[in-house]
Amino acid sequence: MNALSVSGLTLTCGDTTLVDDLSFELPAGATLGIVGESGSGKSLTLRSVMGILPEAVTRHGEIRCEARTAMVFQEPATALNPTMRVGDLVARTWRRHHPDTSAREARAAAAELFDQVGIDDAVRRLRAWPHELSGGMRQRVMIAAALATDPDVLLCDEPTTALDVRVQAQILQLLRDLVSERGMAMVFVSHDLAVVASVCSQILVMRHGRLVESGPMDRVLAVPQEQYTRDLLAANLARRLADREGVLR
Incomplete structure (x- = not known):
């Protein structure tokens, strides 16, 4: 059973085609990675699924979710x-998707979600303002807010890009654990x-x-069929080796 099906997705802005005839399926509980350089249409694809495209972008094709x-x-x-205090954001999200709960119950649920995503001293942190938290902690709050909707499918738009390597590893481990524990697709x-x-077992490579x-994932990384995929692999390895040399110096 598929949690998400995309068929013939085409996104245009005026005479410019941003995504061209993209199709894929995401089975329930599966994990899919979409990779490509900036401007390849990755983020717009996720926004299409959520129905939050920019006004200037026109969508064609079918999305079944x-x-x-x-x-x-x-x-x-x-x-x-x-x-808005971060606890209020998560509690309000919880109440919107659980309308029969009280404000007190929603706040307790927010504290529990904070604990689940690894936010220490969860009850106290509910009263924090966004600027009082580190980048990694703010991302954990965003993940908690997403989980407040009890999702079957979690869409992650480069959630670790702005984080340092150590915090990035923590967030990736958190996502792996949540997918496993909750049985979500991602x-x-x-x-x-x-x-x-x-974090993913399947992959789509996009360009232009x-x-x-x-x-x-294992097959595409081990034996890529397309030159662009090989170029991405080479660029990724070269960047990581350069970063490693910089750390060792």
Whole structure:
């Protein structure tokens, strides 16, 4: 059974085609990575699923998703409301999706979600403002807010890009644990093949809005069929070796 099916997705802005005839299926509980350089249409694909495309973008094709879907955005500093305490954000999200609960019950649920995503001293942190939290902590708040909807499908739009390597590893481990524990399906978008490989079992490679290659993660990484995929692998390895040399110096 598929949690999400995308068929012939085409996105245009005026005479420019941003995503061209993209199709894929996401079985319930599966993990899919979408990789490609900036401008390849990765984030727009997720926004299409959520129905939050920019007004200038026109969508064609079919998206079938009966499952509850939530999204974690790339930069939590801009996704969070600076005038709202983080606990209020999660509690309000909880009440919207659990309308029969009281404000007190929603706050207790928010504290429990904070604890689940690894936020220490969860009850106290409910009263924190976004600017009082680190980047990694803000991203954990965004994940908690997404989980407050009880999603069957979690869409992650480069959620670790702005984080340092140590915090990035923690967030990736958190996502792996949550997918396993909750049985969620997940789509994880990134330009970083190594990051996607650490959390996903299937992969789509996109370039200029088109699907270049797809398949099981292990097969695509071991024996890429397309030159663009090989170029991405080489660029990813070269960057990581350069970063490692910089750390060792």
